[in-house]
Each structure stands twice: as C-alpha cells, then as structure tokens.
Amino acid sequence: MEALFGKTLNELTALAVELGLPKFTGKQMAEWLYQKDVSSIDEMTNLSKKAREILGGKYEFGLVNSTKVQESVDGTKKYLFPTVQGKFIETAMIPDDDRKTVCVSSQVGCKMGCLFCMTGKQGFQGQLTAGEIVNQIRNIPEWHDVTNIVYMGMGEPFDNLEEVLKSLEILTSEWGFAMSPRRITVSTIGIVPGMVTFLNQSEAHLAVSMHTPFDAERQTLMPVQVAYPLEEVIREIKSWDFGRQRRVSFEYIVFKGLNDSARHVQELCKILNGIKCRINLIRFHPIPGTPLEGTDENTLQKFKDQLNDKGILTTIRASRGQDIYAACGLLSTKELLGNQ
Amino acid sequence: MAKAEEYRKNPINLTEVIITENQEISPGVHLISWKRKHDFIPGQVVKITLDPAIPPRIYSVCSGNNDPEISVLFNIKEDGVLTPNLSAVIPGMKIWATKPYGSFKDGKKPAWWIATGTGIAPFYSMFRSGISENKTLIHGVRKLDQFYFEDELEWAMGDRYVRCCSHEQSCNVFPGRITKYLEEIKGLPTDINYYLCGKAIMVVEVRDLLISRGVPYESILAEIYF
Numbered sequence: 001m002e003a004l005f006g007k008t009l010n011e012l013t014a015l016a017v018e019l020g021l022p023k024f025t026g027k028q029m030a031e032w033l034y035q036k037d038v039s040s041i042d043e044m045t046n047l048s049k050k051a052r053e054i055l056g057g058k059y060e061f062g063l064v065n066s067t068k069v070q071e072s073v074d075g076t077k078k079y080l081f082p083t084v085q086g087k088f089i090e091t092a093m094i095p096d097d098d099r100k101t102v103c104v105s106s107q108v109g110c111k112m113g114c115l116f117c118m119t120g121k122q123g124f125q126g127q128l129t130a131g132e133i134v135n136q137i138r139n140i141p142e143w144h145d146v147t148n149i150v151y152m153g154m155g156e157p158f159d160n161l162e163e164v165l166k167s168l169e170i171l172t173s174e175w176g177f178a179m180s181p182r183r184i185t186v187s188t189i190g191i192v193p194g195m196v197t198f199l200n201q202s203e204a205h206l207a208v209s210m211h212t213p214f215d216a217e218r219q220t221l222m223p224v225q226v227a228y229p230l231e232e233v234i235r236e237i238k239s240w241d242f243g244r245q246r247r248v249s250f251e252y253i254v255f256k257g258l259n260d261s262a263r264h265v266q267e268l269c270k271i272l273n274g275i276k277c278r279i280n281l282i283r284f285h286p287i288p289g290t291p292l293e294g295t296d297e298n299t300l301q302k303f304k305d306q307l308n309d310k311g312i313l314t315t316i317r318a319s320r321g322q323d324i325y326a327a328c329g330l331l332s333t334k335e336l337l338g339n340q
Numbered sequence: 341m342a343k344a345e346e347y348r349k350n351p352i353n354l355t356e357v358i359i360t361e362n363q364e365i366s367p368g369v370h371l372i373s374w375k376r377k378h379d380f381i382p383g384q385v386v387k388i389t390l391d392p393a394i395p396p397r398i399y400s401v402c403s404g405n406n407d408p409e410i411s412v413l414f415n416i417k418e419d420g421v422l423t424p425n426l427s428a429v430i431p432g433m434k435i436w437a438t439k440p441y442g443s444f445k446d447g448k449k450p451a452w453w454i455a456t457g458t459g460i461a462p463f464y465s466m467f468r469s470g471i472s473e474n475k476t477l478i479h480g481v482r483k484l485d486q487f488y489f490e491d492e493l494e495w496a497m498g499d500r501y502v503r504c505c506s507h508e509q510s511c512n513v514f515p516g517r518i519t520k521y522l523e524e525i526k527g528l529p530t531d532i533n534y535y536l537c538g539k540a541i542m543v544v545e546v547r548d549l550l551i552s553r554g555v556p557y558e559s560i561l562a563e564i565y566f
Contacts (some may be wrong), residue, residue, distance in 0.1 A: 110540070111539075111540040111564060111566040112540065112564065112566065113540040113543045113544045113547075113562060113564050115547070115557060120540065120544050121544055121548070123539075123540055123541030123544065124539075124540055124541070124566075159566060193395030193396075194395075196395075197395075215443055216443070219443055219444075219561055220557055220558050220560065220561065223540075223543060223562040223563055223564040224564065225443065226385065226442050226443060226444045226562075226563045226564075227385060227398045227442070227563070227564075227566075229441070229442065229443065289548050289551065289552060291551050291556075291557045292557075
C-alpha cells in the first residue's frame with residue numbers, strides 16, 4: 001500500500017481531490033503526518049470517519065520503525081532502518097549540550113566509490129524516497145528535540161536530487177516540520193548540476209567534501225574527480241553569493257602524510273580565496289582494508305592553526321560514537337553481510 | 341535567483357554539434373559521433389544533452405585523438421531522461437556537447453586497464469590514440485555480445501586483451517567476473533598503474549583486491565559511471 005508519509009502538501013491535496021475529499025483535507029493530513037505524534041490514519045481525528053475509511057483503503061500512514069539502535073558512551077545513537085528493498089540505512093543522532101543533530105542517509109549504499117568510505121563498499125543498492133529520508137527524523141524518539149539536520153549519512157544527496165529536495169520541502173515548510181533551512185546542511189561530493197539546482201531551490205547550508213586541494217591526489221581518493229573536478233566545483237561556488245545567513249563549508253578528512261602538509265595549507269588558501277567559508281577537519285577512523293591512516297593530534301591541531309592564521313575559519317569536528325560503528329556505513333554493511 | 345537563469349541558459353559552455361553517425365553496436369548500446377572541433381587527451385570526458393535546459397550527462401570519449409570525430413558509447417537506460425532520446429538521433433541532428441575535459445589519462449608507464457560494460461570507452465580511446473603498447477586490457481561483461489570492438493582489440497592486442505564473461509561462455513573468454521579473474525592470478529604486478537572504469541561496485545571490489553595484493557593505492561585511478 002502506498003505511504004502518505006513523504007508526500008508534499010501539493011501531493012496530499014491532489015490525492016484528497018482525487019479521492020473526492022475536500023481540498024483542505026490535504027493540509028489536515030500534512031499536520032497529522034509531520035507535526036503530531038500519531039502513526040495511523042485512524043488517529044487523524046479531524047477527518048471524518050468516512051474520509052479516513054476512504055484514505056485507509058488506498059494508503060497507509062507510512063512510518064517505518066528502526067530495527068536496531070546502538071548507543072555510544074557519549075550519548076550518540078545510531079538507528080538502523082530497513083528499506084522497502086530489504087536493505088538497511090543508518091541514521092545517527094548526535095547530542096551536544098542543547099543541540100541534537102540528526103545525520104540522515106539519502107541513498108542505500110553509494111555509487112561514488114571513495115577510497116576512505118565504508119558505505120561505498122556496499123555498492124549502490126537503491127534510492128531513498130523523501131518519505132524514507134524524513135522518516136529518519138520523524139521516527140526516532142528524540143524527534144521533537146532535533147535542532148539540526150545534516151545530510152551526511154549514506155549516499156550522495158545530489159545523486160538523488162528530486163527526493164532530497166522533496167524531503168527538504170517537507171522539513172522546512174510551515175505545513176511540514178517548519179524547521180529553519182539554516183539548521184539543515186546538505187553535504188555533497190561535488191556533483192555540480194545537482195548542487196546548482198539545490199542552491200537555487202533550497203536555502204539550506206551546503207557542505208562540500210574536498211579532502212585535498214590537489215587534483216591528482218583527489219582522484220586517487222575520489223573517482224568523482226574525473227567527472228566533476230574540484231576546480232569546477234569551486235568555480236561554481238564562487239559564482240554564488242553566500243550571504244550572511246547561508247553557509248558553505250568544506251569537509252576535509254585529514255590523512256597521515258597525505259593531505260596534512262604546509263603545501264596543502266597554501267593550496268587551500270589559494271583555491272578558496274574569495275569564498276566566505278569554513279573548513280571542517282575530520283579525524284579519519286580506519287575502515288577494514290584501507291591503506292589510509294588518520295593524522296596524529298599534533299599535526300591536526302597545527303594544520304587547523306595554520307589555516308586559521310591564514311584567515312580561513314577552520315574547526316576540528318569532534319569524533320562521536322566511535323564505540324558503535326558511528327562511521328557511516330559500518331553498521332549497515334555489517335547487517336547486510338549478516339543477512340547474506 | 342539570477343544565477344539559476346544563467347545556468348539554464350548555458351552553464352558549462354555547451355555548444356551545438358551535428359551528429360554524423362549513430363550505430364547500435366550491440367543490442368541497446370549505441371555509439372554516436374560528431375565532428376571533432378577540439379584536441380583532447382584520451383581518457384577525457386564530455387558532457388552532452390539534447391536540450392541545454394536539461395543538465396547534461398557525462399560520457400567518456402570513445403574515439404582516438406586523431407580520429408576526425410568525437411564518439412561516445414552508451415547503453416539505453418529505459419527510465420533515463422537522456423539515453424532513450426539520444427539513441428534515436430540521426431545524422432544531421434543537433435545535440436549539445438562540451439569540450440572534452442578531465443584527468444583520467446594514461447602515460448608511458450605499463451598499466452592494466454580494467455573495465456566493465458561501456459566502461460571500455462576511455463580505454464578504446466587510448467587504444468585508438470596509439471598508447472596501448474605496454475598495456476593490458478581486461479574487459480568484463482555479462483553477455484558475449486557486449487565485448488564491444490572485440491575484433492579490432494583482439495587483432496591488435498592479442499594476449500594483452502582479456503575478456504571475462506559472467507553469464508555466457510566461449511573459447512578464449514574467462515568464465516566469470518573480473519574480480520574472479522584477478523583473484524586467480526598469483527602474482528599481480530605491483531609496480532605498474534591500474535586504471536579502472538565502470539560501475540562503483542566493480543571499482544571498489546577491484547581496488548580493494550589490488551590493495552590487498554600490495555598495489556599502492558596511488559597507482560590505482562578510477563572513473564565511475566553514475
């Protein structure tokens with residue numbers, strides 16, 4: 001049966017009209033789906049009994065429960081959700097003082113094949129629907145307290161652009177979750193056409209996975225470099241006006257002896273000149289079979305200081321949930337292999 | 341926003357090109373060509389679209405750098421926006437394309453070229469451009485009729501052209517996937533370059549296998565179709 005959850009107001013209104021229900025039923029349904037603690041059509045009590053019967057004959061509410069939850073000693077939780085294709089996706093909930101950030105997946109597996117990524121080892125298993133993306137927020141116990149959302153889980157968001165944009169519409173619309181787009185960050189490997197559409201249609205923040213400013217190095221880490229060279233990504237970003245409110249950041253996993261030198265600092269300054277941005281340095285936690293190692297704390301700190309001294313706002317992202325396979329892709333790959 | 345309007349008009353220097361040929365070289369697989377206006381390095385890619393308002397797709401050039409035409413190889417994705425229409429173009433029709441670009445290029449060092457399906461395109465371009473002398477090409481497909489350019493490659497490369505077929509068998513063809521073929525080789529060379537092109541899962545599996553056999557990751561370059 002088709003799910004109501006994950007439909008936009010326009011879609012809900014259209015299906016209400018199609019079923020012979022009043023047009024305003026669409027808005028009522030949206031409120032029940034995205035703003036209230038109910039999980040069945042029967043609980044939509046401001047709809048007539050007949051309307052609920054008609055709806056229930058064709059649709060289901062559509063929430064999907066997680067099948068596994070792991071909690072780290074630092075409070076980070078990792079939820080495993082099944083997908084319609086019998087695969088698994090991961091969602092992390094990361095508490096930090098008064099913030100609760102949810103890291104959502106946008107695809108099952110990934111097509112990008114980055115050398116340092118566990119999700120890529122699953123290959124591409126399928127696209128998530130907008131409902132499956134938003135379900136990762138709505139169907140965790142902390143959903144009322146979520147302050148921030150990052151699209152940094154499994155998959156490349158701009159390789160599933162339509163559903164990602166739809167999920168953003170649901171999250172940021174008054175009829176939906178009514179979240180500020182400034183509390184949402186979508187992270188991309190740098191798929192330029194998708195990035196342009198996103199920048200045009202959404203107000204959420206943008207994060208770009210860079211990991212090295214040098215083409216040849218990036219190509220050994222990230223095959224996407226062939227199709228969308230970093231130079232093209234940067235050129236595109238430079239042509240947009242990121243005002244005070246909207247933020248662009250660059251994600252940079254720091255690998256020992258690979259991308260943590262003064263030469264890299266110099267090149268980063270050169271290519272990011274003219275962009276108001278920040279760099280998030282990320283510690284690398286090795287995955288099975290990887291030839292890469294994370295850099296040591298001293299080098300990491302020095303790298304950060306050098307970038308800040310050059311005027312690029314640079315932070316080190318705190319590592320969270322290391323004891324629960326928090327690195328994206330580890331838990332679902334384990335589950336996938338267990339089922340095979 | 342104004343930026344998007346600009347993008348819609350011409351985001352990435354697309355120019356009109358006139359189709360000179362459209363060959364269905366295997367069921368559902370087409371090789372389309374247009375007159376070459378620019379020099380390029382074998383292994384580079386082009387973006388093409390039928391309508392500049394629709395974001396283009398990226399394809400490896402599948403012709404030599406001395407050939408008079410640029411060609412690209414693609415299979416028809418039934419639910420795709422571009423390929424069903426692209427497969428129907430006829431000589432004389434216009435499409436939109438960029439100049440070739442990209443950094444997937446081989447040099448003089450010995451190398452193994454590893455491809456699945458239409459991922460053979462950049463290697464065929466390299467072959468056509470005359471840089472196959474110390475290279476080995478390993479091509480993996482599901483069915484025997486997917487060994488595109490087979491006659492030409494077999495004649496020119498001989499034993500350095502390896503065919504792997506996972507669903508059908510034939511003499512001189514390894515029965516199984518590329519990963520199985522590589523697993524059965526005892527001493528994989530570790531002092532050469534490896535170039536991989538195809539779907540992500542092949543690239544990831546082959547790359548992991550090569551790394552586990554002592555090949556430095558810096559010697560492995562990959563291009564992924566997505």
